[in-house]
Amino acid sequence: MNNDFPRIITLLRKERGLSQKQAAMELGVSQALLSHYEKGIRECGLDFVIHIADYYSVSCDYLLGRTPDRAGATLKLEDLPDNHDAPIEEDGKANTMITLNKKLIQNSVSIVYEILAQLNNKGLTTEISSYLMVSVYKMIRTVYAANTKNPQAMFSVIPEMYSGLSDALQSIIEANAKQLASGKSADGFHGIDNIVAPNLSPDIISRQYPELAPSLYNLIQKTEEKIKKLT
Numbered sequence: 001m002n003n004d005f006p007r008i009i010t011l012l013r014k015e016r017g018l019s020q021k022q023a024a025m026e027l028g029v030s031q032a033l034l035s036h037y038e039k040g041i042r043e044c045g046l047d048f049v050i051h052i053a054d055y056y057s058v059s060c061d062y063l064l065g066r067t068p069d070r071a072g073a074t075l076k077l078e079d080l081p082d083n084h085d086a087p088i089e090e091d092g093k094a095n096t097m098i099t100l101n102k103k104l105i106q107n108s109v110s111i112v113y114e115i116l117a118q119l120n121n122k123g124l125t126t127e128i129s130s131y132l133m134v135s136v137y138k139m140i141r142t143v144y145a146a147n148t149k150n151p152q153a154m155f156s157v158i159p160e161m162y163s164g165l166s167d168a169l170q171s172i173i174e175a176n177a178k179q180l181a182s183g184k185s186a187d188g189f190h191g192i193d194n195i196v197a198p199n200l201s202p203d204i205i206s207r208q209y210p211e212l213a214p215s216l217y218n219l220i221q222k223t224e225e226k227i228k229k230l231t
Helices: 004-015 020-027 031-039 046-056 093-119 122-144 159-181 202-208 213-230
Strands: none
Touching: 004 031, 004 046, 004 202, 020 031, 020 046, 093 122, 093 213, 122 159, 202 213
């Protein structure tokens, strides 16, 4: 099997509010066996993959981590909302990739800000916005430097210093954001009120943001694939 299967079947069970004992009984297996499947201790057969896919009303590809879409659909460019599409030539593979990646990022960031609006916390919004700004700053400097003749006067931090300093700044911002998200104060801001923090799950996100959610799931999948290659 793979590492995604245990994580996903555990997530689906918890989303439904089922105990392991109840799910095992309805799936026709022992609780001990289901526990082994969820922990990745044992691998199940193809018949059980199909059975549990039917039980949770998802595709086998989703259970195996092959697609972030629960129905197994493949994400298409036209499925992603964006009011600022760049024109795409028929053979413009590079343009298509640019537009697709732009949509994935824009739509995913939109969900982040929708959640921030629900949290209504100035500090967390400030820190997350700062983190994203630094990310854009680093990448604009990267593409700007592609031509060594471009004047560096546009930036006040010298090329030899900006990368390390911006990495350090992002680490500090991320630490502050995590503090605030846990309800603790940081950088002069008060932490969030955990009582008003929204309940989130893939199912809830899909219902609340039906047009944007596919982008977020694909962004997560693409990023985690790169992370896994490091380990």
